[in-house]
Amino acid sequence: MSLPLWQTLPVRWVLLDRDGVINHDSSEYVRSADQWRPIDGSIEAMARLYAAGCKLAVVTNQSGIGRNYYGRSELFAMHRKMATLLARQGAQVEAVLFCPHLADADCDCRKPAAGMLHRVMNCFGFSADQAVLVGDAERDLAAAAEVDINGVRVGDAGDYPTLAEWVDRLLGITQ
Amino acid sequence: MDNASTLLIEIGTEELPPKSLKRLADSFADTLAQKLMAAQLIETADQVARYAAPRRLAVSVNQVAQRQPDQQLERRGPAVKAAWDEAGAPTKATLGFARSCGVEPQDLETLSTDKGEWLTYRNLQPGKMAVDLVPTMVLEAVRQLPIDRRMRWGAGDGEFVRPVHWLVALLGSEVVDFDLFGIRSGRNSRGHRFHANHDICLADADSYLGALRDAHVVADYAERQDLIVAQAETLAKGVGGSVVLEPALLDEVTSLVEWPQAVLGNFDDEFLQVPAEALIASMGDHQKYFHLLDDEQRLLAHFITISNLDSPDSSLIVAGNQRVLRARLADAQFFWENDCKRSLRQLAAGLSAVVFQQKLGTLADKSERLTRLLKVILTAVDSELDVQLSEDAAVLCKADLLSDMVGEFPALQGMMGQYYGRADGLDDAVGEAIREHYLPRFAGDELPKTVLGAALALADRVDTLVGIFAIGAIPSGDKDPFGLRRAALGVLRIQLEFGLDLQLFPLLEEAVAGLPEALQDNALAGRVNNFVSDRYRGYAESAGYAHDEIEAVLAVKPSRLLDAQGRLQAVQQFRSNPAAASLAAANKRVANILNKSAENVTGDVDAELLVEPEEQVLYQALQVCEQAVLPIIADRDYLAVCQQLAGLREVVDGFFDAVMVMADDKQLRDNRLALLRQMRELFLQVADFSCLQG
Numbered sequence: 040m041s042l043p044l045w046q047t048l049p050v051r052w053v054l055l056d057r058d059g060v061i062n063h064d065s066s067e068y069v070r071s072a073d074q075w076r077p078i079d080g081s082i083e084a085m086a087r088l089y090a091a092g093c094k095l096a097v098v099t100n101q102s103g104i105g106r107n108y109y110g111r112s113e114l115f116a117m118h119r120k121m122a123t124l125l126a127r128q129g130a131q132v133e134a135v136l137f138c139p140h141l142a143d144a145d146c147d148c149r150k151p152a153a154g155m156l157h158r159v160m161n162c163f164g165f166s167a168d169q170a171v172l173v174g175d176a177e178r179d180l181a182a183a184a185e186v187d188i189n190g191v192r193v194g195d196a197g198d199y200p201t202l203a204e205w206v207d208r209l210l211g212i213t214q
Numbered sequence: 215m216d217n218a219s220t221l222l223i224e225i226g227t228e229e230l231p232p233k234s235l236k237r238l239a240d241s242f243a244d245t246l247a248q249k250l251m252a253a254q255l256i257e258t259a260d261q262v263a264r265y266a267a268p269r270r271l272a273v274s275v276n277q278v279a280q281r282q283p284d285q286q287l288e289r290r291g292p293a294v295k296a297a298w299d300e301a302g303a304p305t306k307a308t309l310g311f312a313r314s315c316g317v318e319p320q321d322l323e324t325l326s327t328d329k330g331e332w333l334t335y336r337n338l339q340p341g342k343m344a345v346d347l348v349p350t351m352v353l354e355a356v357r358q359l360p361i362d363r364r365m366r367w368g369a370g371d372g373e374f375v376r377p378v379h380w381l382v383a384l385l386g387s388e389v390v391d392f393d394l395f396g397i398r399s400g401r402n403s404r405g406h407r408f409h410a411n412h413d414i415c416l417a418d419a420d421s422y423l424g425a426l427r428d429a430h431v432v433a434d435y436a437e438r439q440d441l442i443v444a445q446a447e448t449l450a451k452g453v454g455g456s457v458v459l460e461p462a463l464l465d466e467v468t469s470l471v472e473w474p475q476a477v478l479g480n481f482d483d484e485f486l487q488v489p490a491e492a493l494i495a496s497m498g499d500h501q502k503y504f505h506l507l508d509d510e511q512r513l514l515a516h517f518i519t520i521s522n523l524d525s526p527d528s529s530l531i532v533a534g535n536q537r538v539l540r541a542r543l544a545d546a547q548f549f550w551e552n553d554c555k556r557s558l559r560q561l562a563a564g565l566s567a568v569v570f571q572q573k574l575g576t577l578a579d580k581s582e583r584l585t586r587l588l589k590v591i592l593t594a595v596d597s598e599l600d601v602q603l604s605e606d607a608a609v610l611c612k613a614d615l616l617s618d619m620v621g622e623f624p625a626l627q628g629m630m631g632q633y634y635g636r637a638d639g640l641d642d643a644v645g646e647a648i649r650e651h652y653l654p655r656f657a658g659d660e661l662p663k664t665v666l667g668a669a670l671a672l673a674d675r676v677d678t679l680v681g682i683f684a685i686g687a688i689p690s691g692d693k694d695p696f697g698l699r700r701a702a703l704g705v706l707r708i709q710l711e712f713g714l715d716l717q718l719f720p721l722l723e724e725a726v727a728g729l730p731e732a733l734q735d736n737a738l739a740g741r742v743n744n745f746v747s748d749r750y751r752g753y754a755e756s757a758g759y760a761h762d763e764i765e766a767v768l769a770v771k772p773s774r775l776l777d778a779q780g781r782l783q784a785v786q787q788f789r790s791n792p793a794a795a796s797l798a799a800a801n802k803r804v805a806n807i808l809n810k811s812a813e814n815v816t817g818d819v820d821a822e823l824l825v826e827p828e829e830q831v832l833y834q835a836l837q838v839c840e841q842a843v844l845p846i847i848a849d850r851d852y853l854a855v856c857q858q859l860a861g862l863r864e865v866v867d868g869f870f871d872a873v874m875v876m877a878d879d880k881q882l883r884d885n886r887l888a889l890l891r892q893m894r895e896l897f898l899q900v901a902d903f904s905c906l907q908g
Contacts, residue, residue, distance in 0.1 A: 110821070110822050111821040111822050111824060111830070112821040112822060114821075115821050115833065115834055115837065118834055118838075119834075119837055119838070119841070122834075122837075122838040122841065123841065126838075126841065126842060131838060131842075131861075133835075133861075133864070133865075134831040134834070134835065134864075134865060135830075135831065135834050136827050136830070136831060137827075137830070148827070155827065158827055158828070158868075158872075161868070161871075162828070162831070162864050162865065162867070162868035162871075163864045163868075164864070
């Protein structure tokens with residue numbers, strides 16, 4: 040019987056970028072729950088993390104709202120879909136934070152700024168060394184570095200091709 | 215202690231009432247112990263031994279001091295600063311204090327403490343002698359005995375539970391001299407009524423038990439009871455059975471004998487055709503006999519009686535008791551056979567001549583109402599019972615009240631109905647229900663085991679509650695002549711412990727609709743419902759739930775008691791969750807905000823107006839939580855619901871830390887109020903958590 044993950048690793052929180060990590064990204068933006076399609080294995084990977092004792096939070100840039108491509112209602116509908124899929128696996132995310140601003144809005148939340156990370160750490164009261172952030176872009180890692188959280192890059196340009204593979208590695212399921 | 219000896223007080227009387235002997239002995243000993251301790255004559259109540267037999271109440275107290283310790287008296291007077299005036303004369307305060315102590319001002323001492331100096335009066339009061347203190351204590355303890363009805367006897371004006379004939383009061387070997395009811399205390403006790411009916415002179419207090427034993431009296435109540443149990447069990451073993459020593463009967467018998475001698479007797483096997491309950495009632499109620507059972511719990515044709523005599527020839531005692539019992543059992547047999555000549559249905563026809571309550575009609579009217587209510591209850595719990603069975607049960611359940619047997623032994627109501635129903639060839643379920651509908655008879659009594667029995671028991675209690683409320687005989691203080699509190703407790707237990715899951719209020723309304731029209735009243739069902747809810751508060755509190763937990767659940771007005779109980783368990787468990795306090799506080803805060811806000815918060819949350827991350831997070835968390843919670847609410851898995859709700863703690867706290875609810879912008883403000891209302895409604899699915907204290 041192996042120990043739960045959070046007892047062997049300092050990691051208790053996994054912060055996830057959304058588009059390109061959990062669901063397929065689109066250059067046209069993901070604009071509705073229908074268009075929101077999880078990457079194969081990502082929901083199951085999140086469920087495995089949750090089952091291992093990790094808490095999950097999503098931190099995502101959604102400038103599509105600022106551009107009026109879609110509204111918050113649509114965005115929440117996407118997240119409901121994600122929550123439903125996770126619930127079927129017995130898992131949940133503690134919070135989804137998003138930044139609705141455009142790149143030139145000079146806000147403190149759009150990654151690579153670390154505003155969303157600060158907020159989620161404050162709200163749930165954990166420290167940087169207890170968390171890891173998984174993203175698919177340089178700005179995700181930059182935001183993580185800003186608050187001294189370890190970053191992991193997944194995707195074509197990343198250390199692991201998918202979230203699922205990183206999770207498998209972390210939990211020691213495959214080599 | 216050298217100067218300590220045993221104190222013995224014995225009040226000799228005529229035969230004391232057996233059902234209160236134990237209570238009298240306890241009260242006498244407890245009061246005396248308390249007074250002796252207060253006077254510092256003994257150290258603990260353990261020094262007091264209590265004795266009780268049919269003709270005596272006694273206490274023996276070991277190590278009683280001959281004399282109280284001296285009492286050091288110290289009284290503090292005025293401060294030295296204010297004690298003397300400039301001329302050095304005592305001030306008024308000093309004079310007054312000295313006078314109250316009975317000394318001159320110059321005799322007062324000075325007491326120095328770190329807070330200043332005071333005039334003090336010290337006096338050593340020598341302790342009083344035990345022989346001087348004991349008489350008052352005994353008289354006081356006698357006066358405080360819990361006696362329902364006092365008797366007067368002879369020419370004196372003494373009043374006691376029974377006439378008093380002798381009084382023993384010894385401290386060591388010395389008589390403590392005083393009067394009780396005109397009887398002078400002495401050292402003479404008396405022996406067994408028949409074996410040694412003469413004075414027994416006690417040399418000293420310690421010789422009490424031994425001297426009485428020599429005179430055929432076992433004065434120690436517990437010892438006598440142990441003797442009875444041991445003797446009875448030995449006799450029972452001898453005939454291959456076990457004796458049933460029902461505690462109340464055992465106490466009564468222990469209170470009736472000074473020198474117990476268990477005797478085994480037999481009765482004719484043919485009586486065993488009569489229902490066992492009737493035979494047992496004949497033996498126990500009337501004769502104070504114990505009955506015996508075989509390995510399979512069947513009644514044996516033996517009995518055990520406890521005689522008060524050592525007889526050289528116990529066969530005489532046995533024969534006498536058998537002769538008396540035979541007559542009793544023959545009566546029971548006659549009742550049984552006579553009752554069997556009529557069917558329950560024939561008996562039931564007579565119910566229209568028996569008044570249940572003047573305004574509520576006869577027992578036949580009640581049976582009719584029960585028929586209706588029973589149908590409603592069985593429908594409500596989706597029972598698939600045959601309609602004919604339920605009608606039979608309701609119509610016949612009171613019929614045995616008209617049988618000879620129940621007329622003689624009222625405690626057999628229901629049981630005899632079951633026997634007569636069986637003799638009539640009625641379905642077993644009907645007979646079972648007739649017996650069970652009287653359950654539970656008292657707090658802690660067993661419950662019905664069949665659905666029909668439980669449903670009929672519920673119907674009967676609901677009809678009584680609603681009917682008696684309708685005629686205005688509502689319990690107040692300790693007055694509850696119709697036993698409505700007990701009935702309400704039965705209503706609770708049948709739902710909660712038997713598990714009859716239904717909505718009480720509609721059932722009460724049905725019961726109101728079945729009353730005579732003149733008694734129907736719109737508010738009646740509500741009043742009875744409140745009465746039952748109040749009993750539920752007490753029931754739940756004695757089951758270990760906290761007051762505020764109960765209020766939190768009742769605040770959401772659960773329509774089914776079983777449902778309320780499920781919520782209550784969940785709320786109690788939720789309390790031990792670390793998130794509970796903060797969520798209770800949040801609920802309180804939200805309730806206050808919503809109550810105070812002038813705007814009527816009715817709209818839904820507009821997701822587009824959620825601008826702060828913390829309110830977005832809360833909104834999404836609520837949505838997810840709702841999705842998770844609604845299906846389990848339907849399953850009434852409130853524990854799981856509470857666990858889900860507990861998960862909201864951080865986002866709720868985060869919201870209140872970061873978001874200003876009463877924003878200047880009306881749109882934002884209304885939207886936030888709507889968000890909070892959504893959260894509050896989610897919690898109210900289980901209970902009103904704002905009721906929870908700290």
